[in-house]
Amino acid sequence: MRVAMFGYQTWGHKTLEALIKSSHDVVLVVTHPPSDQPYESIWSDSVEELARDNGIPVYLAQRPDSALIERVRDAGPDIMVANNWRTWLPRELFDLPPHGTLNLHDSLLPKFTGFSPVIWAMISGANEVGLTAHRMDDELDTGDIVSQRSIPIGDQDTGTELVRATIDLIPEVLVESLDLIERGAASWTAQNLDDRTFFHKRSARDSIIDWRWSAAELDRFVRALSDPYPNAVTYYRGQRIRVIKAAVSRYRYGGTPGRVFIAEDDGMVIVAGADAHRGQDRGLVIQRVRLDDGTELPALDFFGRGGGYLTDRP
Template structure:
């Protein structure tokens, strides 16, 4: 098994509860990258606690390839392995390599798929088990399960929902391979969407977005993810809770405007100057000292602008 973080940990847990023998676990060393230091249940610790041979690597090495060849596994399973596996490695098992990816492929290939799915306005996310090929997340699909994205879904709730699918999806896919019942379905790569790794820059709010998109963005970046943030008079503000306004507000995007329903309205939308767009109502903001504030108490009154830089 190749895996990392909570996704790999849940996958190894499922394999340990199954009838299958895990002969080798390959995982990455611990990382301080912001998106790799959260959801960070240790695959290494679990494997070692079960007495399973464990190999740490940032990327596959010739030594690792030779070790896998020597083991001659029936199948390999990968979940959240962060670098490309070469063909000379993933073709070693006689039944191939099964990859688990937390999206409904071919949509949201790549990185942080659950967060990007919510940000983008997709109606569903999910989990896909597919056979690995030479490209990233493009192999034939064996099993797929969907999770609905609702108006109250957060990035965190969706991650938890997709994690809960791992055991059943993995078991079904392995059964198909073992008993020869698999009917791999090629992906329609013309419908593929490919998303990059997220970084700090990707959490900055763009106030020219429509209010509904900003509200969804804030929900996508729920704790423990790096929250959506903006700047007010030189101070960074993380946006914890918000909703779309009832009324239409006009002016310049980012303007701190007026109270509505107990929160502070921020003018939003590229065409806000027409006065036909709702605003985003901030309910809870967080300062860099980690303290959450009622937005009205923090701002006190309207005036000034929220910006992408100090």
């Protein structure tokens, strides 16, 4: 089939790479101009460069307009494919090709609609992440599904590892979906939107540790916010620190959430949990921290003999 692709960053790059290797013909690539926003530099493989290197026409746009719609119409695609396109597409555009638009979303829809789905899945306690190929419609990530793949979340997995794993699913899910559509063999399944969960864009506020969470939840939180993502943040005696490595304690600790308590093995125990005063909860053992100047050091070196509290502000 003739394919017009809309995509950006590493997700779009992987999608275009898979299309180039497939039997389908990429007739147009639409991508966003390069951005200097820090969050968009994390997964910054260039869709534009890959398209130009392969002689594919490229159109740069921040959002669709009449000129873009006309460009797509002139390209004459049988289908459009979108992955990590950052702005809303109107029906006039996504319904333009005979087969409409296939969108790839890195979650198991209808769960984790919206933004940063892998990170939010880890933080929320989900037991798996994945990739969904669905037909684009008027709402965000609500269209009928043609293909899905899932990946279990392991006890030691990081957010970065799982993002990479879902990106690696793109060729299989994409090519399978396009081949089914081309053969007229696609089976479209409507989403049960009663099960939909919708997560917002992440900001600096969303990386601050809440010591009322359980140690198990905080352990996942720290692993979800692994490099190169903004790390989990807390404050100690007015100084901001980033928690780079942590684990759930072997023993139970009681007191006030956020108390810098005592050494356990190679880390410093922080009292955690809304019911920590009952003495029934595990603590979070912080093992490594990073300071604002980039210095990274063992938690025991930073905290010394302990004492004081970790807080959500200076």
